[in-house]
Amino acid sequence: MHLRYSMIVSWSTNISGKAMGRKSTDKRARLVQSAVKLFHLEGLQATSIANIARDADVPVGNVFYYFRTKEDLVRAVVDHWLKRIDVALDSLLPDANPELRLEAFLDASASSADVYASVGCPLVGLARDLRLSDDSLAPLAGEMAARQCSWIGRLFEATGLNAADALIRARSFLATLQGSFQLAFALRDPEIVHESIAALKRHALGFEPGTR
Template sequence: MASRAESQLKRQHLTQTAADLVHRKGFSNTSLADIAAVAEIPLGSVHFYFPSKEQLASAIVDMRVAIIEQRLACWDALKNPRARLASLADVWLRDRESDTRHGCPVGSLCYELGKDGGALGQLAAKPFTLLLAWCTRQFTAMGLARSAHKHAVQLLCSLQGMGILANALKDPTVIETEAKQIKVWLRTLEAHAGAR
């Protein structure tokens, strides 16, 4: 019988395998059998850990949220809110080749889950609610409290939009160009806030 630690490791392995497959193939195109084959774990074990695809979706979203929370905690150590926000744009720059091939791993999953509404639709909002709140805090810290939420929405729309366009056009330079523009926009906002 597997220990609790072994069981947790197996569940994490299945979740990571599922997340990678879903990123490449989409949630609806990924079966539990696909995950079992790639993870080299019997299908019955996959069903044991994830009796339904909805539970699998929840585990993937929770994993993505945990990764985002770790990154945000690291960026919070930076003294400058503009630099924190620029670090978010750097994620797209770093992952531009993968995003060009498969789309943003968070955005594409949440877009697909959001179409279903219900419990899956609510799951889809989790990562973006977290990011939106964090970005709003950064713009507030920059001295833009009155427009912080508006700027946070604009930033997330730009980041997700450039990922979608790069994926559709299969052109990573879309991300490179737009990420540079985002950084220019952030410097302009910072200067404007400092001039008040």
């Protein structure tokens, strides 16, 4: 269990440049960190408030001071990931041309191929669990992917595509990438991620492998 979580911490560090595994002195932050971990390792539905409190070393009675319901805590976890996505994407070669920024995005994903093959993608797993949740949480399922699609789409639009075509290209780009994470996890083979990224660089960005 601890090894699997260390892989998630590694994933978060590679993507955002900031590790999320350090225990915070802020009880609210510790609760969110533990929820991020347990929602990925155990699943959203199987994780109780009591389990999160125990992992965060916070008395269960104190949880409700910060989060009145489990739904409130789930929303905080989604917000946590949205902020991390924004920080990560904004930091990828901000002064470079769109193609190089997209390549940097792919390279960041490639650096975590072993993590995806070992523990899967936390964002994909959370989106699945949210989609299967009650009506109040299900709409959150698409927010993280939508944030990434929007960023990718803006970069494709900056290459000269119209907005509609840029969005279609962005969805296909992200679907290929996230599909490789899922297949790599199913087959325990990180090479699947590298193969898909090489194909995206070649077909979506026009970069030949080994030429950059």
